[in-house]
Amino acid sequence: MDFIQIVILAILQGLTEFLPISSSAHLILFPRLAGWDDQGLAFDVAVHLGTLVAVVWYFRDEVTAMTKDWAASLVRRQRVGDSRLAWAVILGTIPVGLAGLLFKGFIEQELRSPLVIAWTTIxxxxxxxxxxxHGRKVAQPRSEHALSRRDILLIGCAQALALIPGTSRSGVTMTAGLLLGLSRSGAARFSFLLSIPVIVLAGGLSALDLVREEHAVDWSAMAWGVVLSAISAYLCIHVFLKLLDRIGMLPFVIYRLALGGLLLVLFWGH
Incomplete structure (x- = not known):
């Protein structure tokens, strides 16, 4: 990989991981459209590590409080502060974890085609x-702190669909949150918190695969990937949450429709 590829793909991952437009689709498609070789598993691990650093740092106060209160709830065997939200993140991760273990091989072999991505994007x-x-019609939208067990289960099951390339993990969890009556910011914040264990699990599995492959690793590319994806992801989260209530989801819907339509034109019949 040359430096231009490293910069573009790292920034692309940082921006698309948390916007509702599918990071996996962009990392699969952009190299193909640009005529680049696949960036490789090691670089994918690096840029996902960067996005993990970004979201943990951005929500560091919430993550710290949730972790402390969750540990206290185990000791006291009762709800403590933000322990409810911590349990929500844990329970909401279970469906995608199970789905990943069951269907990872099938998805990687059968569902990474441009046409699948086109239709899921649309x-x-x-x-x-x-x-x-629907969310705009809800009289009293709720925050992420008001999720019921049913809400958590439904959002968690929706997140499992994001294993299909083009779906968008952040997009499908925000969609579920909005349909369940969460505010835009509440749906987005819970989606971002849910991303933390998911990125850890996905990155851990990819790292194991990387160790088994025993390929030479370009540590310079890895380092740049981590740094650039972390910076772009942090800025993306900040700007997205600031503008979300003002602009809504329509710009991302239009982008998805345009991208999906372009992919159909380029790859239909291939």
Whole structure:
């Protein structure tokens, strides 16, 4: 990989991981459209580590409080402060963890084609639009702290669908949150908190695969990948949360429809 590829792909991962437009789709498609060789598993691990650093640092106060209160709730065997939200993140991660273990091989072999990405990009983009329109009609939208067990289970199951390339983990969890009556910011914040264990699990599995492959690692590319993806992801989270209530989901819906349409044009019949 040359330096231009490293910069573009790292920034691309940082921006798309938390926007509702699918980071996996962009990392699969962009190198193909640009005529680049696949960036390799090691670089994918690096940029995911960067996004993990970004989201943990951005929500460091919440993560610290949730961790302390969760540990205290285990000792006291009762709800403590933000322990409820911590349990929500843990329980919401279980469906995608199980789905990943069961279907990882099938998804990687059968569902990484441009046409699959095109249809999921369009379909889940339209669903995001419907959810955002529904959310605007909710008289008293809830925050992420008011999730019920049913809400958590449904959002967790929705997150499992994001294993299909083009779906967008952040997009599908925000969609579910909006349909369940969360505010835009509440849906987004819970989606970002849910990303922490998911990125850890996905990165851990990829790291194990990387160790088994025993390929030479370009440590310079890895380092740049971590740094650039972390910076771009942090800025993305900050700007997205600042602007979300003002702009809504429509710009991302339009982008998804345009991207999906372009992919259909380019790859239909191939």
């Amino acid at each position: 379909g889940f983009g339209l669903l995001l639009w419907v959810a955002d329109l």
